Amino acid sequence: MPPRLLLAGPPWRGEHVVDGKWVGGLLLQLRWVDSACTGGWAPTPASLAPQRDEGAKLARTSARMTPAMISRPSVVALGHPPSTGQTDIARWMSPPAEPVGIRSVPESESRFGLGELTRAALWIWQDRVRTDAYREAIMLHQKFIEGKVVMDVGCGTGILSVFCARAGAKRVYAVDASEIATQASEIVKANNLADKIIVIHGRVEDVDVEEKVDVIISEWMGYMLLYESMLPSVLFARDKWLKPGGLILPSHATLFMAPITNSDRYEGSVDFWCDVYGINMSALVPLAKKFASEEPSIEIVGGENVISWPFVVKHIDCYTFTVEEFKSITTTYKVSSMMLAPIHGFGLWFEVEFNGPAESCSNLSSDSSPLDIIQKKRCRASDSTVVLSTAPEDEPTHWHQTILYFPDPIGVTQDQIIEGSVTITPSEENPRCLNIHLECS
Amino acid sequence: MPPRLLLAGPPWRGEHVVDGKWVGGLLLQLRWVDSACTGGWAPTPASLAPQRDEGAKLARTSARMTPAMISRPSVVALGHPPSTGQTDIARWMSPPAEPVGIRSVPESESRFGLGELTRAALWIWQDRVRTDAYREAIMLHQKFIEGKVVMDVGCGTGILSVFCARAGAKRVYAVDASEIATQASEIVKANNLADKIIVIHGRVEDVDVEEKVDVIISEWMGYMLLYESMLPSVLFARDKWLKPGGLILPSHATLFMAPITNSDRYEGSVDFWCDVYGINMSALVPLAKKFASEEPSIEIVGGENVISWPFVVKHIDCYTFTVEEFKSITTTYKVSSMMLAPIHGFGLWFEVEFNGPAESCSNLSSDSSPLDIIQKKRCRASDSTVVLSTAPEDEPTHWHQTILYFPDPIGVTQDQIIEGSVTITPSEENPRCLNIHLECS
Numbered sequence: 048m049p050p051r052l053l054l055a056g057p058p059w060r061g062e063h064v065v066d067g068k069w070v071g072g073l074l075l076q077l078r079w080v081d082s083a084c085t086g087g088w089a090p091t092p093a094s095l096a097p098q099r100d101e102g103a104k105l106a107r108t109s110a111r112m113t114p115a116m117i118s119r120p121s122v123v124a125l126g127h128p129p130s131t132g133q134t135d136i137a138r139w140m141s142p143p144a145e146p147v148g149i150r151s152v153p154e155s156e157s158r159f160g161l162g163e164l165t166r167a168a169l170w171i172w173q174d175r176v177r178t179d180a181y182r183e184a185i186m187l188h189q190k191f192i193e194g195k196v197v198m199d200v201g202c203g204t205g206i207l208s209v210f211c212a213r214a215g216a217k218r219v220y221a222v223d224a225s226e227i228a229t230q231a232s233e234i235v236k237a238n239n240l241a242d243k244i245i246v247i248h249g250r251v252e253d254v255d256v257e258e259k260v261d262v263i264i265s266e267w268m269g270y271m272l273l274y275e276s277m278l279p280s281v282l283f284a285r286d287k288w289l290k291p292g293g294l295i296l297p298s299h300a301t302l303f304m305a306p307i308t309n310s311d312r313y314e315g316s317v318d319f320w321c322d323v324y325g326i327n328m329s330a331l332v333p334l335a336k337k338f339a340s341e342e343p344s345i346e347i348v349g350g351e352n353v354i355s356w357p358f359v360v361k362h363i364d365c366y367t368f369t370v371e372e373f374k375s376i377t378t379t380y381k382v383s384s385m386m387l388a389p390i391h392g393f394g395l396w397f398e399v400e401f402n403g404p405a406e407s408c409s410n411l412s413s414d415s416s417p418l419d420i421i422q423k424k425r426c427r428a429s430d431s432t433v434v435l436s437t438a439p440e441d442e443p444t445h446w447h448q449t450i451l452y453f454p455d456p457i458g459v460t461q462d463q464i465i466e467g468s469v470t471i472t473p474s475e476e477n478p479r480c481l482n483i484h485l486e487c488s
Numbered sequence: 489m490p491p492r493l494l495l496a497g498p499p500w501r502g503e504h505v506v507d508g509k510w511v512g513g514l515l516l517q518l519r520w521v522d523s524a525c526t527g528g529w530a531p532t533p534a535s536l537a538p539q540r541d542e543g544a545k546l547a548r549t550s551a552r553m554t555p556a557m558i559s560r561p562s563v564v565a566l567g568h569p570p571s572t573g574q575t576d577i578a579r580w581m582s583p584p585a586e587p588v589g590i591r592s593v594p595e596s597e598s599r600f601g602l603g604e605l606t607r608a609a610l611w612i613w614q615d616r617v618r619t620d621a622y623r624e625a626i627m628l629h630q631k632f633i634e635g636k637v638v639m640d641v642g643c644g645t646g647i648l649s650v651f652c653a654r655a656g657a658k659r660v661y662a663v664d665a666s667e668i669a670t671q672a673s674e675i676v677k678a679n680n681l682a683d684k685i686i687v688i689h690g691r692v693e694d695v696d697v698e699e700k701v702d703v704i705i706s707e708w709m710g711y712m713l714l715y716e717s718m719l720p721s722v723l724f725a726r727d728k729w730l731k732p733g734g735l736i737l738p739s740h741a742t743l744f745m746a747p748i749t750n751s752d753r754y755e756g757s758v759d760f761w762c763d764v765y766g767i768n769m770s771a772l773v774p775l776a777k778k779f780a781s782e783e784p785s786i787e788i789v790g791g792e793n794v795i796s797w798p799f800v801v802k803h804i805d806c807y808t809f810t811v812e813e814f815k816s817i818t819t820t821y822k823v824s825s826m827m828l829a830p831i832h833g834f835g836l837w838f839e840v841e842f843n844g845p846a847e848s849c850s851n852l853s854s855d856s857s858p859l860d861i862i863q864k865k866r867c868r869a870s871d872s873t874v875v876l877s878t879a880p881e882d883e884p885t886h887w888h889q890t891i892l893y894f895p896d897p898i899g900v901t902q903d904q905i906i907e908g909s910v911t912i913t914p915s916e917e918n919p920r921c922l923n924i925h926l927e928c929s
Contacts, residue, residue, distance in 0.1 A: 178765065209767050233771030324619065326650050330674035 180435035184401030195261035205231035271449040272397035297399035305357035336454040350440030355382035381466035389456035621876035625842030636702035646672035712890040713838035738840035746798035777895040791881030796823035822907040830897035
């Protein structure tokens with residue numbers, strides 16, 4: 048069945064009804080809310096791990112979704128509500144005896160409740176694409192890291208700290224606000240690195256160390272880069288603790304976006320209801336469209352689903368980016384369809400690079416041409432840098448891609464121009480939530 | 489690496505430390521809690537649909553987990569907290585104009601909030617194994633159904649009501665407490681069955697119809713049959729509305745259990761941490777074991793994972809079963825291992841049959857021998873009945889299997905006897921939660 052068009056006029060030029068209002072151009076006003084906005088939790092079967100992700104077995108067994116870590120694990124199990132992070136000023140005022148190598152700072156504003164990042168880490172550290180990229184980046188910069196002081200922001204199990212110590216770092220401050228710090232400390236000891244790695248249990252904003260650091264390393268990226276990301280903590284650490292000329296890993300991050308086509312998904316989601324066992328269930332089609340389009344979908348799509356060159360929503364230079372810039376990210380775009388196809392929505396994904404302060408391979412912006420992006424891929428292939436990509440054409444990661452589906456597909460012809468704007472802003476209600484405003488005209 | 493044993497003495501005979509207490513035999517005290525116990529919700533990526541389930545595409549796009557329907561959908565998407573079911577006594581007292589074919593009863597104790605079952609149904613009706621079984625059962629009993637009155641308890645989209653109407657039912661009362669009743673009514677009209685199917689929006693416990701019914705049909709089964717099941721509503725409808733000699737579909741349900749081995753899963757979940765990129769992370773092993781074993785896991789296992797004949801935990805005859813019997817289901821078991829293998833836990837699954845009041849194919853009990861079970865399979869193969877099976881050796885359904893993992897595997901030899909008891913009781917705190925107490929000695 049051919050895709051039904053929402054448009055009255057020519058594709059992308061007509062007027063659309065969205066939420067009962069006539070607007071010029073397509074408008075998707077998405078609000079991505081995590082449970083921290085409302086509290087609570089919900090259990091889910093454990094067997095739903097992404098089949099294409101290597102090493103997801105553990106997740107299917109035990110990882111659980113809990114508040115405040117929505118961007119981290121994506122597999123959950125039926126179970127008890129998680130413990131909540133406890134205010135622990137008392138311990139700060141009068142610290143009890145603790146395992147060697149762990150320092151405590153107040154947990155009162157801890158981002159993660161007891162055990163939550165622990166559970167997340169159990170899954171997240173099985174994403175080999177990501178871990179391999181970090182390990183390669185550390186090897187690439189080994190000469191810089193040797194004999195230097197490193198801070199690992201949000202260290203989790205401490206795996207990046209161990210990589211840095213093994214690469215010759217003189218000292219590593221491994222900081223995490225979650226209870227995972229306890230396990231990180233044990234792992235450090237079990238690997239005979241307690242003389243090099245100091246695990247600090249607390250928020251990086253509360254940490255007090257005795258020296259400035261030469262290197263900041265962090266795995267801070269959330270879904271579509273920015274959802275529930277720890278970037279603000281990395282920027283804080285940079286401004287407070289990084290020596291001039293220091294190294295930040297990753298150094299650069301780029302959020303991409305492109306129109307996507309996904310007829311199999313759309314037909315299975317929406318058209319399915321037109322005939323179910325010979326029964327006309329099209330009464331469910333409006334609901335199916337609503338559910339498909341009212342919120343971003345985290346899923347894996349392939350390069351074949353992407354119907355134009357991607358455009359750059361934001362390029363972040365971690366050496367210079369500020370928290371202020373994070374408050375509203377907006378760009379216009381103009382891309383050309385590579386084929387005759389129905390557009391079912393837009394996909395978002397990101398890449399991060401691991402460069403020194405002066406060596407960004409190519410600082411992409413929303414003005415970047417397709418040639419810039421090809422150049423970037425060539426640069427990457429030359430091994431002069433390490434890139435961790437979550438693009439549809441690359442090996443899947445636990446971040447998948449983020450898809451903003453339209454209620455109805457919109458047909459485009461080959462070489463047809465698709466243009467508009469996209470704005471991403473943290474929710475005023477909760478800065479960890481994102482509003483996404485997408486227009487096409 | 490060989491599985492590590494928890495036991496001090498010979499397998500299954502020693503004393504075990506569980507939760508810091510020495511107990512004779514293995515003890516798994518599981519408490520399955522749904523969010524209705526605590527309120528709240530948690531979003532999750534949408535792409536985690538079980539890859540082996542046919543037609544799960546919609547779910548990956550749009551279905552969402554919400555409170556009070558934990559047993560229904562198993563795929564969720566990031567999004568807003570669901571609307572909650574609203575008390576609507578006012579409408580009952582003074583009903584407004586409503587679509588033809590819908591009657592309202594009070595929603596004050598509605599099991600499903602606004603839109604929740606709707607979302608669930610969007611996924612659940614794509615489970616073809618289940619829907620095919622119901623359709624075949626209706627065809628098998630077509631002569632009985634023709635010209636008769638049917639009640640569909642928890643009708644959802646109304647698909648079973650439509651099947652019954654098409655099979656010749658004189659009248660069908662399609663009852664659902666969820667807002668899905670609105671869509672069910674539209675579907676009934678779109679299929680020109682408004683003269684036969686009366687959609688009633690309300691709890692079956694509150695429904696008032698003008699006649700007794702000849703047939704009760706319901707898709708009431710939850711995970712491991714009983715978790716969040718609607719069986720009590722079916723029994724209520726039977727006692728209040730079913731004529732003597734009437735038909736109940738399904739008529740019989742059997743909950744099975746067997747020891748399972750799953751080394752791939754265990755090694756990926758637990759042993760994985762012993763060496764991660766050359767780093768000793770065994771500090772995480774106790775956590776991994778805890779997470780793997782502290783709650784039931786909903787996942788798909790295969791027949792090759794089952795290491796003894798299953799035993800019957802409970803056989804339910806829907807014609808005679810009472811709510812009282814549901815309050816504590818307990819059985820002893822004694823099975824023989826078919827191989828030398830590590831036992832990683834126990835699996836639970838169920839079958840339902842669609843028989844008339846006097847024709848149960850084989851009333852299995854916990855005393856049933858393997859021969860009884862073979863006989864049952866033969867009976868099923870003879871086409872004299874319809875069986876919907878969620879067993880590991882059969883085609884996967886959205887119910888998957890439910891696995892109770894041990895913290896540590898326990899080795900058994902071929903023909904070794906495994907015996908003990910299992911007790912399943914609804915939680916006192918919330919009857920929709922289950923406590924599972926499992927012992928082996």
